[in-house]
Amino acid sequence: MVKFDNKEALDRHIQELQSKKEGPEGLISLCAGPGCSIHGTDDIRGVIADELKKHGLSEKYEIRLTGCHGFCEQGPVMVIDPGGFFYPRVKSENIPEIIEKTLVNNEPAEKYLYKDPATKELIVKEADVPFYKRQTRSIFGNNRLIDPNNIDSYLATGGYSALKKALFEMTPEEIIAEVKNANLRGRGGGGFPAAIKWSTCRKHEGPRYVICNADEGDPGAYMDRGLLEGNPHCIIEGLIIGAFAIGANEGYVYVRHEYPLAVANLQRALGHAREIGLLGQNILGSGFDFDIYISKGGGAFVCGESTALMASLEGNPGRPKAKYIHTSEKGFRDSPSNLNNVETWANVPLIINKGAQWYASMGTDHSKGTKIFSLVGKVVNTGLVEVPMGTTLREIIFDIGGGIPKKKKFKAVQTGGPSGGCIPEEFLDTPVDFDELTKLGSIMGSGGMIVMDEGTCMVDVARYFIDFLIEESCGQCNPCREGLKQMMAILNRICEGEGKAGDIELLEEIGTMMQKFSLCGLGTSAPNPVLTTILYFRDEYEAHIRDKKCPAGVCKPLFHYEIDEEACNGCTLCAKKCPQGAISGEKKKPHRIDQEKCIKCGICYDSCKFDAIMIR
Amino acid sequence: MEQTIDIDWQKIDDIIDRYNSNKEALLMILQDINELYNFVPPECVPIVADKLGVRQSHIYSMATFYKTISLEPRGKYIVNVCTGTACHVRGAERIIEALEDRLNIKPHETTEDGMFTLETVRCLGCCASGPVIMINKDIHGGLDRSSVLNIIDDYKDNAS
Numbered sequence: 001m002v003k004f005d006n007k008e009a010l011d012r013h014i015q016e017l018q019s020k021k022e023g024p025e026g027l028i029s030l031c032a033g034p035g036c037s038i039h040g041t042d043d044i045r046g047v048i049a050d051e052l053k054k055h056g057l058s059e060k061y062e063i064r065l066t067g068c069h070g071f072c073e074q075g076p077v078m079v080i081d082p083g084g085f086f087y088p089r090v091k092s093e094n095i096p097e098i099i100e101k102t103l104v105n106n107e108p109a110e111k112y113l114y115k116d117p118a119t120k121e122l123i124v125k126e127a128d129v130p131f132y133k134r135q136t137r138s139i140f141g142n143n144r145l146i147d148p149n150n151i152d153s154y155l156a157t158g159g160y161s162a163l164k165k166a167l168f169e170m171t172p173e174e175i176i177a178e179v180k181n182a183n184l185r186g187r188g189g190g191g192f193p194a195a196i197k198w199s200t201c202r203k204h205e206g207p208r209y210v211i212c213n214a215d216e217g218d219p220g221a222y223m224d225r226g227l228l229e230g231n232p233h234c235i236i237e238g239l240i241i242g243a244f245a246i247g248a249n250e251g252y253v254y255v256r257h258e259y260p261l262a263v264a265n266l267q268r269a270l271g272h273a274r275e276i277g278l279l280g281q282n283i284l285g286s287g288f289d290f291d292i293y294i295s296k297g298g299g300a301f302v303c304g305e306s307t308a309l310m311a312s313l314e315g316n317p318g319r320p321k322a323k324y325i326h327t328s329e330k331g332f333r334d335s336p337s338n339l340n341n342v343e344t345w346a347n348v349p350l351i352i353n354k355g356a357q358w359y360a361s362m363g364t365d366h367s368k369g370t371k372i373f374s375l376v377g378k379v380v381n382t383g384l385v386e387v388p389m390g391t392t393l394r395e396i397i398f399d400i401g402g403g404i405p406k407k408k409k410f411k412a413v414q415t416g417g418p419s420g421g422c423i424p425e426e427f428l429d430t431p432v433d434f435d436e437l438t439k440l441g442s443i444m445g446s447g448g449m450i451v452m453d454e455g456t457c458m459v460d461v462a463r464y465f466i467d468f469l470i471e472e473s474c475g476q477c478n479p480c481r482e483g484l485k486q487m488m489a490i491l492n493r494i495c496e497g498e499g500k501a502g503d504i505e506l507l508e509e510i511g512t513m514m515q516k517f518s519l520c521g522l523g524t525s526a527p528n529p530v531l532t533t534i535l536y537f538r539d540e541y542e543a544h545i546r547d548k549k550c551p552a553g554v555c556k557p558l559f560h561y562e563i564d565e566e567a568c569n570g571c572t573l574c575a576k577k578c579p580q581g582a583i584s585g586e587k588k589k590p591h592r593i594d595q596e597k598c599i600k601c602g603i604c605y606d607s608c609k610f611d612a613i614m615i616r
Numbered sequence: 617m618e619q620t621i622d623i624d625w626q627k628i629d630d631i632i633d634r635y636n637s638n639k640e641a642l643l644m645i646l647q648d649i650n651e652l653y654n655f656v657p658p659e660c661v662p663i664v665a666d667k668l669g670v671r672q673s674h675i676y677s678m679a680t681f682y683k684t685i686s687l688e689p690r691g692k693y694i695v696n697v698c699t700g701t702a703c704h705v706r707g708a709e710r711i712i713e714a715l716e717d718r719l720n721i722k723p724h725e726t727t728e729d730g731m732f733t734l735e736t737v738r739c740l741g742c743c744a745s746g747p748v749i750m751i752n753k754d755i756h757g758g759l760d761r762s763s764v765l766n767i768i769d770d771y772k773d774n775a776s
Contacts (some may be wrong), residue, residue: 035742038755072744094754220701222741257647257684258737260753298682299644315640316668317681376702376743383744415699450701464704468738474681579761601761602711 001139001151003277006285007164010276017156024062026103027081029144030090033068033229034261036075040092044076047092048190051099061103064153067230067265069144070384071131074114079126079144086126088114117380117402131381134400136362136370139346140386143230148265151272154233162276162349166241167286170352172202175245179348181356183368188304188341189416189445190211190521191367191434195349197338201246201328204336208248210239211332211339213309214255214262217301218417219468221448223372223501224342226384228255228262231346232269236292238345240278241352243290246338251292254309267294301418301472305520306331306339308474319474320520341446343372363389367433371447375401378408378453387432394428397451408453412536416445418465418472419525421532422458441532443525457554458537459544463491465529473522480523483514487530495555499545553615556600560616567612574604574613623657632667639668644676646685654694655686655732683685691726692734693771695719696750700739703746707760711747712736714761718768731775732768 004010028048032041045063052058069077074088078098085102087094087109094112101109113122113128123129126144147153154160166175180195201208212235216224229236239251252310255263270292273279281289298320302308308318310332331337347369351359360368367389375385380402387396393413397403404410412422415432421442423430430436437444452461466488475481487510490503511527519525534541543549550558563574563583570588582598585591593604605613631648645664649656656679665672679685695715699708712734716722716735719732726733742748745757749764756767 034740034755038742038745038748038757072742075744217738219699219704219738220737220743222743225741225743258740295641296644296647296680297684298647299684299737300682312643313640315638317677352683374743376746377705382702417701448701450705452705456705461705461771464701575763601713602707603761606760 001272001275003275004113004284005282006275007168008605009285010032010160010164014155017152019533024060025082026061027145028061028063029066029069029081030063030143031067031069031075031077032065033075033226034045035068035072039089041076043092044078044090044095045540046055047095048099051096055099055104057099057103062390064147066146067143067148068226068384069135070135070140070218070226070386071129071381071384072384073380084125084127086114086123086129087112088381091225101469131383131385131400131402131563135386136361136388137386138350138370139234139343140226140372140384142234143226146231146233148230148232149268151233151269151276154231158353159233159349160237160354163237163240163278164284166244166352167284167288172245172247175241175352176202178356179245179351180303182351183366183433184344184347184351184359185367187343187347187371187446189419189443191444194340194344197328197340198242198246198336200326201248201336201338204329206335207250207333208246209335209337210243210246210248210251211309211313211337212239212251212253212345213304213306213341214253214259214266215297215303215309216259216342216446216587217472218374218446218448220414220450221374221417221446223374223384225256225259225262226372227342227346228259232262232266233273234346235266235342236269236273236279238348239292240290241348242338242340242345243268244288248338249289249291251290252295252313252332253292254295254297254313257296263294263296270294270380284305289360297593300474301468302474302520302522305522307520309339310337317474319476320522322519336603343447345529364431364433364436366435371432371444373432373449374446375413375449375451377450378404378456379451382388384501389433390431392431393423393427396432396449397428401451404451404453408455410451411454411456412452412458412461414442414450414461414529415448416443416525416528418469419443419450419521419528420445420448421528422452422461423532424536430495441535442528455552455554457495457550457552458533458540459491459550460552460554462530462533463488463495466491466526468524469522469610473526477517477519477523479514479517480519480526483510483518484526486510487527491530494544495550497544497548497555497557499541503545504538506543507531508534551615553602553605557574559600561593561598561600561602562614563591563593564612564614567610567611569610571609573607574602575611577603577607579603621653621657623659625663627652628660628663629667632664637667637669639670642668642670642675643682643685646675646679646682652687654690654692655688658687688732689726691723691731692775693731693751694733695768696735696737696740697723698738698740698742698746698748698750699736700741700743700746702743703741703748708747710761711759711764712748714718714764715768716748718765731772 303318312318575583
């Protein structure tokens with residue numbers, strides 16, 4: 001790679017890339033994110049290469065392994081350009097037909113197209129798939145065009161043009177003003193205006209630092225991983241622009257150890273950026289020096305908290321400190337430090353390129369731009385979804401997400417991870433932004449959105465999050481450490497059928513105490529999953545305590561399975577599947593469950609096609 | 617489980633040198649050692665402390681605070697069951713139960729033969745395929761009780 005020591009040299013390189021006549025005309029974009037890779041992306045790539053060779057097309061088409069496209073439910077996904085042909089759930093054995101029809105005959109391979117489950121219509125193009133069509137993918141949409149391991153592919157899509165604009169056409173103050181006018185708010189969940197942090201940091205003397213929080217610890221959320229793996233350069237570009245605006249010469253990315261591919265792709269991207277002169281001394285001849293280093297987290301959720309993260313960066317256990325002084329004044333190494341989340345940094349190049357006005361045209365009054373959500377759980381279309389702020393929960397879950405699978409009923413959506421809460425059906429038309437979900441007692445958080453159906457027990461969900469938080473609490477302050485333990489003891493006895501009158505009130509009391517007196521954000525928000533489930537699903541708590549029943553059939557001591565003799569047609573499937581041999585009955589006659597042998601594993605319930613297994 | 621290992625001190629030195637003996641990089645140094653032996657052998661602690669100029673107690677406080685570090689020997693195969701929220705609502709608990717039954721250990725324990733360690737991890741980001749497990753670096757998805765037991769049996773067969 002050639003190092004560019006001035007802007008013009010880089011401009012010429014980009015022009016060459018964009019006007020390149022030789023090289024492949026077509027692009028086969030194959031998702032290699034973990035969700036698709038577990039279905040064998042690597043093997044599929046090999047088969048595609050063989051088929052291209054067979055048809056003499058190897059020179060004409062590039063096979064590009066990209067980061068996550070977002071539609072994980074249909075993985076592995078493949079898109080062929082020109083034409084934007086979309087093939088979901090690709091299998092090696094279908095590749096020969098797909099390649100022959102699409103590339104040789106120039107027609108879609110109908111058998112393998114995506115079928116809209118709602119209309120049963122076959123859809124040829126990626127852009128027409130309802131899952132994508134209803135999104136606004138201004139950040140995430142580039143993933144499928146970019147080879148994360150090739151900086152040229154980022155440059156060819158207009159990458160680093162915002163950096164050039166920032167370094168050569170704007171002053172640091174103008175950059176901060178642009179970010180302020182765009183009203184960019186922190187995507188990690190706090191929603192704090194980025195420009196305020198940036199200008200505070202800039203005002204304070206000393207070596208300043210910019211830090212990217214890539215310690216995505218919220219269980220069920222993987223938006224940041226999708227960006228880190230698929231488009232690392234957009235985060236790097238954002239960081240360089242931010243560092244220039246703030247006047248920082250060193251940056252850190254604190255990334256989860258559990259994301260090895262993200263670490264590898266980011267490491268490689270940083271190396272490439274350094275090699276062509278976008279990091280290091282005197283970037284593109286602007287006189288600005290800046291470099292970025294990676295620090296790997298150790299699997300501690302609390303390190304998402306700014307002071308804990310900085311303690312961890314310094315080589316200490318990640319214990320939060322009281323924030324009498326903000327980290328933007330005195331943070332990492334006791335110096336002014338500006339911490340933003342992955343997605344916040346990824347928004348920066350977009351704002352600089354397209355302007356604050358364009359950016360602020362998307363979203364609601366106080367939350368601008370788009371937000372990426374990780375739509376998971378009991379939903380038809382699991383995946384990463386990017387929509388303008390203010391899109392309603394219903395649009396996200398039902399229009400984009402395709403609703404609840406297996407004709408089950410929607411029960412709640414959990415947003416904001418362990419700091420958030422569960423929102424019931426009556427609020428599905430709430431526009432999603434920083435402020436609206438807070439009003440409901442939850443938070444938008446970093447973007448985790450876990451859909452729950454009637455088979456999810458809300459008391460169990462609350463217990464799940466408290467269990468998570470007990471493990472993750474750093475243990476410094478009493479309200480969080482002891483409050484969580486006491487909550488857990490109460491929730492455990494409720495789920496075991498030992499709940500007593502007054503338990504709900506006691507949970508509320510402990511929760512309120514924790515909200516008021518915990519040291520850091522982890523503790524103050526920790527009771528949210530309990531408090532919101534009590535607020536919206538109090539009857540379920542009461543059923544556990546008073547009737548000793550778990551209506552959803554999750555808490556084992558509080559339910560058992562029975563076979564509805566009228567619905568059972570004796571197909572014998574459940575008896576064959578039961579690992580305990582607890583189900584007996586003659587063929588074509590109603591079956592019976594031996595309660596002594598049954599371990600309530602639920603396999604019969606999940607496998608019965610006639611809804612004959614009942615929760616009692 | 618008793619196990620003695622020969623520590624390759626040259627490799628430990630290389631790891632520390634890779635980070636220029638920087639004490640801010642202690643966590644990553646411990647992670648690299650952990651990767652090498654599947655745990656951080658306690659014999660390494662005084663050496664690392666000396667090279668970085670930190671107290672041994674500081675290293676223990678780091679190793680016990682961060683979950684990715686183990687001070688106990690672990691199995692050849694680390695079975696990480698994802699207990700992220702998406703996997704939880706799709707039945708991760710049942711997967712753990714199945715593994716406990718088959719391996720005869722609880723989470724964070726290692727089988728007597730040193731073959732398997734059962735761990736839980738909060739979200740591997742493969743939520744569409746939940747419930748998922750990761751055995752060393754290989755991810756298996758769409759599991760239920762019987763399929764996860766088949767996978768474990770495959771690993772057992774391969775090992776023997």
